[in-house]
Amino acid sequence: MTTPLIVIGAGGFGREALDVVVAINRATVEPFFELVGVVDSNLSESNRGRLDARGVRYLGTEDEWFNSRRSAQFVVGVGDPSVRSRIVERWTSAGYDAATLVHPSVGIGEQSTIGQGSIICAGAQISTNVSIAEHVHLNPNSTVGHDSIIEDFASINPGAIISGDVRVGLCSLVGAGAVVLQGLEVGPFATVGAAACVVRDVPSRVTVKGVPAR
Missing domain, CATH: 2.160.10.10 (Hexapeptide repeat proteins)
Incomplete structure (x- = not known):
């Protein structure tokens, strides 16, 4: 069964996390993850263009995702440890599980x-x-x-x-x-x-x- 997954953060490490997802899926008979897209509350124009270039859907801000009431596992592709900690606290408090x-x-x-x-x-x-x-x-x-x-x-x-x-x-x-x-x-x-x-x-x-x- 394929697991829906979102990556939080479209910066450098967030897109490196996308690479890991792609590699995992290529190494399995059937894809392990269904990459739903990327959530980023401070998306720059350059990073939006980089997501578009690789065909990855931008899902909006964190608030927009929460308001959608959709479900998926998440990973946080934000390099700063303290920022990552705050993001994880918010998502786990909202009931989401991390991959x-x-x-x-x-x-x-x-x-x-x-x-x-x-x-x-x-x-x-x-x-x-x-x-x-x-x-x-x-x-x-x-x-x-x-x-x-x-x-x-x-x-x-x-x-x-x-x-x-x-x-x-x-x-x-x-x-x-x-x-x-x-x-x-x-x-x-x-x-x-x-x-x-x-x-x-x-x-x-x-x-x-x-x-x-x-």
Whole structure:
């Protein structure tokens, strides 16, 4: 049975989420998801054109979707963790269930779990005994090492490397190409800048950058 699905957000990551949906459907005998379209409350003209170019229906704002009283599962393709958290709270409070998207090319080790609403993009690698919580984004070619924990709403950006036994906290973001060394913790709502190398714990709500990250 095909599951109706909407993607919330028509920006870059939202359209990458569309790519994951397409790849999942191509990898199955019959499509797993029925892509209903995209909801975006702040759609730019350029992103509207990008949706039109790929033949994806724009469904209107969040309020317009709620007023339609239609049903579907949802995923939030918004890169900012805190914004994503607020959107998810609204949709789950309205009674909608989140889907989980995992690109067929993703490598997943034994004893690893992926929470509801998470989006795992092409080329991501999840090692053994990894816990990916809910509504996490693993961007293309990111890596999460053994025994690590990625908490709710965290974003691991393209090419970032999370070494083994690392905890990445609630609503935190690890930038593109950054490295977090083994056994460390990135606190809740923290940001690791692109290409940084984290060599010590990152406190909550702190931004670090550079090599080593400060």
